[in-house]
Amino acid sequence: MLSGISDIFEGLFWKIMPQSIWPLVIQILATLLLVLIVYKLLYNPMKKFLAKRAEFVKNNIDGSVKSNQEAALALQTAQASLNESKMKAQAAIQAATLDAQKAREAMLSKAEDEVREMKTRAEDEINESKRQALDDIHREIINVALEASKQVLAREINETDNARLVNDFIKEVKN
Numbered sequence: 001m002l003s004g005i006s007d008i009f010e011g012l013f014w015k016i017m018p019q020s021i022w023p024l025v026i027q028i029l030a031t032l033l034l035v036l037i038v039y040k041l042l043y044n045p046m047k048k049f050l051a052k053r054a055e056f057v058k059n060n061i062d063g064s065v066k067s068n069q070e071a072a073l074a075l076q077t078a079q080a081s082l083n084e085s086k087m088k089a090q091a092a093i094q095a096a097t098l099d100a101q102k103a104r105e106a107m108l109s110k111a112e113d114e115v116r117e118m119k120t121r122a123e124d125e126i127n128e129s130k131r132q133a134l135d136d137i138h139r140e141i142i143n144v145a146l147e148a149s150k151q152v153l154a155r156e157i158n159e160t161d162n163a164r165l166v167n168d169f170i171k172e173v174k175n
Contacts, residue, residue, distance in 0.1 A: 138170060141166065141169070141170055142163075142166045142170075145162075145165065145166045145169050146162055146166065
């Protein structure tokens with residue numbers, strides 16, 4: 001069985017291989033010409049197309065990388081701006097709080113000063129009223145004492161004696 005197959009291959013080999021050298025040279029030249037035509041018509045354009053495609057892909061990748069870097073930079077700038085805005089807002093809140101505290105303290109101080117002034121005025125008025133009342137009482141006592149002394153003595157005493165008697169009487173009443 002093996003010998004039958006080998007006979008078939010051997011017969012096929014001699015059918016494919018020409019009997020003389022010229023058909024082999026022509027076949028080799030035709031194959032080389034076919035390879036040259038395929039190279040010129042298909043390989044070079046395909047190579048150029050693939051180079052353009054590679055360049056396009058490379059440009060897209062570079063553009064994407066550049067866009068990502070720009071986006072990262074913009075994000076970083078936005079973060080910095082946001083942080084700065086937060087700090088400014090916090091500083092403004094602190095300043096407003098301090099201003100409110102100062103205003104509150106100023107209002108409290110003013111109110112305390114007014115209360116103190118009103119109290120002082122009231123105390124002055126009370127002291128003045130007290131002094132006035134004491135003067136009125138003093139005058140009334142003098143008048144009463146004068147009238148009493150007139151009736152007791154049934155005579156009129158001079159003004160200096162009267163004042164001395166009244167003052168002595170007042171001193172005794174006070175003590």
